[in-house]
Amino acid sequence: MRVSFRLWSVMRVAAGTARVEIEMPSGTPVRDALDILIDRYPELSRHRSSARVAVGTDYVDGDRLLVDGDEVSLIPPVQGG
Amino acid sequence: MATVLVQIVRGVIEADRRLGAPGGDRGAVVEFQGVVRGLEDGAPIDGLEYECHVEMAEVQLRRIAEETARFFALDSLLVLHRIGFVPVGETSLYVRAESAHRRAAIQAVDEVIVRLKRDVPIWKAACGT
Numbered sequence: 001m002r003v004s005f006r007l008w009s010v011m012r013v014a015a016g017t018a019r020v021e022i023e024m025p026s027g028t029p030v031r032d033a034l035d036i037l038i039d040r041y042p043e044l045s046r047h048r049s050s051a052r053v054a055v056g057t058d059y060v061d062g063d064r065l066l067v068d069g070d071e072v073s074l075i076p077p078v079q080g081g
Numbered sequence: 082m083a084t085v086l087v088q089i090v091r092g093v094i095e096a097d098r099r100l101g102a103p104g105g106d107r108g109a110v111v112e113f114q115g116v117v118r119g120l121e122d123g124a125p126i127d128g129l130e131y132e133c134h135v136e137m138a139e140v141q142l143r144r145i146a147e148e149t150a151r152f153f154a155l156d157s158l159l160v161l162h163r164i165g166f167v168p169v170g171e172t173s174l175y176v177r178a179e180s181a182h183r184r185a186a187i188q189a190v191d192e193v194i195v196r197l198k199r200d201v202p203i204w205k206a207a208c209g210t
Contacts, residue, residue: 006134008132008134008202008204009132009204009206010204054134054137054202056137057136057137057139057140057141058137058140059200073134073137073202075134075202076204078198078199078200078201078202078203078204079198079203079204079205080131080133080138080162080174080197080198080201080203080204080205081115081173081174081194081197081198081203
């Protein structure tokens, strides 16, 4: 399956890109998908512990199983207001 | 049932009374404007550049506003957040709550801001002079 990652703020800057698409086995959990992403962009690793993850428009935890076409956003600490 | 409106906007934010005005059962209107300060970490800036995951921010902000309006039994709640470049002195966040009594409206505005700063995917970067 193909999973699309969207990177924001410091994570976008660290990776040098806002979007990444990666092929991975169907049903991959979010936490394993992040491992795959960080293997490709190791500069993201220092932000991993502070980032939350969303699929579509909702926050999810690492157990969430991904399906083809999911859009995964890595959300570093937010700063609105 | 409260009237709730949230928007992510790119233009100037001004006081917004579109959801109504005091009258009838409404005895309190609380309006908050978050304004960009001229100093960031002690250094002068021209403004802030706000980055936003718009689709997600709208969903998260609507959820926060609806839950807050219900919990505090508001008459109306309006939340606007500006994104893109916001010059010093201009409004980046506008919250307006209307209720029968003051305490609910005051607490609701603070609740929205606290939750927005925790969950709504918006980031800022200083733009220097």
